[in-house]
Amino acid sequence: MTIFLLVVSLLYALFTLTLWVTWLRLPTVQTTKTVPNGPRITVVIPVRNEANTISQLLDDLSQQTYPNFEVIVADDSSTDATLSIVQQYVPRAPYALRPLPLSNEHTASPKKRAITQSIALATGDLILTTDGDCRVGPGWLTAFATCHVQTGAKLISGPVTFTTEQTIFDSLQIVEFSSLIGTGACTMTLGFPTMCNGANLCYVNEVFAEVGGFAGVDHLASGDDEFLMHKIADRYPYGVQFLKNPDAIVRTQPHHSWRAFYNQRKRWASKWRAYNSILPSLLAVFVFLSNAAPVIAVWGWWLGFLNGNVTLVVIGLKAIPEFLFLRQVLVFLQKKSSVGIIPLTQLIYPIYVLFFGLVAQGKGYVWKGRTLR
Structure with a gap:
């Protein structure tokens, strides 16, 4: 023993x-005010019952320094005012904003369905996913566009953390989550990617179709991020990158109840049995x-x-x-x-x-x- x-x-x-x-050796991607020949980006936001937060994210997107993008908000049958808020935001959005109402049909993975249907309508060269309760800085899109132009990466994983640390429980979640982000970043850099987070994930539109999207893992409720990353890494062994840039950080709310924390961590932990x-x-x-x-x-x-x-x-x-x-x-x-x-x-x-x-x-x-x- x-x-x-x-x-x-x-x-x-x-x-x-x-x-x-x-x-320590992972270089920070340096950004500039403009990105010559920058790709068009489609921001995909799958939402369900995010009425309290979605307008803040849409406001953040209005402040982006990168101009060549559109936004698709795929509403998964919200029972609150989420869809109405997005629809009312359309006339004043300084970018192309498309609400996408989804039917309330039964599906094993609602989030994968939302992303797949959004990508079918996307005009962007790059797909960039985040969640309706997230916040992004003005240089968010510029950081991803720069990284893609500089590296030619097929999939770019971005950093995620929490917005506030008002309680010990918040701080514990921040530290625990940082270990996941850091480990994912380093294993990508070392050539064997293990994890990423769909709240800040970018990939080439054509590559999503090339690897068959979520086919083969669409029966699993979780894994819209990691399973796709593994499929792309199998096809392009050196095509998966982590974006180490403060402007690329996405912030989301920590869980304030044990039940919500429990269900999320159980969902994450349940994925390991399905890895190919x-x-x-x-x-x-x-x-x-x-x-x-x-x-x-x-x-x-x-x-x-x-x-x-x-x-x-x-x-x-x-x-x-x-x-x-x-x-x-x-x-x-x-x-x-x-x-x-x-x-x-x-x-x-x-x-x-x-x-x-x-x-x-x-x-x-x-x-x-x-x-x-």
């Missing part, structure tokens, strides 16, 4: 230090074991069958490299105030990972007022 815990912890430390060094590529599945198992190691070590020390020094080594091999990595990602995401919460997150996170790793084995969760599988 001692050897197993030390080996797992050492491998995790090496993995995390590799991520830290990769993040073995790497994301291996990473999920590895992270599970790495977070189990300190829990087992503390439990073993408490019961008296594990040496206290071994327990401290296991904890240190996880905590120190993690802190170095997470601090750098949080500073980039302009969340330096949450750096002090990292130790508390590290204390809670192993139990969190074990809990959702087990919960994800069950099927079904509630999302946007619907029960999905």
Whole structure:
């Protein structure tokens, strides 16, 4: 048992230090005021019951410094005033804004359907997806257009964080989410992409059709981002990039209730069984074991069958490299105030990972007022 815990912890430390060094070496994409021969961008926003937030996002899009874009808001049978708000915004929008009402038919993946139907109407060379509760800065589109022109990437993953940190729960979510963003960015850079986020994801319109869109994964409620990324990465091994640029950051609201947080994390955790590529599945198992190691070590020390020094080594091999990595990602995401919460997150996170790793084995969760599988 001692050897197993030390080996797992050492491998995790090496993995995390590799991520830290990769993040430090990842260049920041520099933007300019204009993008010569910049692509036309179609912003796709799938929404359901976002009446409280959608107008703020539409206002943000009105402030964009990049002019060549259109916006499609695909309303998935909202039961509030979301669609009406978007329709009323059309006359005053300084960009082409198209509301797309969707029928209330049953579908296994409402979000994939919304994106697919939006892309069928899109005139953009690039598709850029975000969510109706997100906020973007004025240089958002310019950053993606610049990255595409400079790299020729087929898929560009952008950074996502949360808007506010009013409570400890908010800060814990910010730190936890930064680990996902940072890990996704670094694994892309290292050549084996594992994760991305549909709240800030860009891909070439023609490539979406070339890889068959969501065909093959359209029976899964989640994964409109990662499964598509893996399909594109399989076709274009060097065509997937992370956009490290502060202007590209998208901000969304943290969850304020345990139930909403629980359902989202269960939805995320349930995806790993459906990966065709073995790497994301291996990473999920590895992270599970790495977070189990300190829990087992503390439990073993408490019961008296594990040496206290071994327990401290296991904890240190996880905590120190993690802190170095997470601090750098949080500073980039302009969340330096949450750096002090990292130790508390590290204390809670192993139990969190074990809990959702087990919960994800069950099927079904509630999302946007619907029960999905």
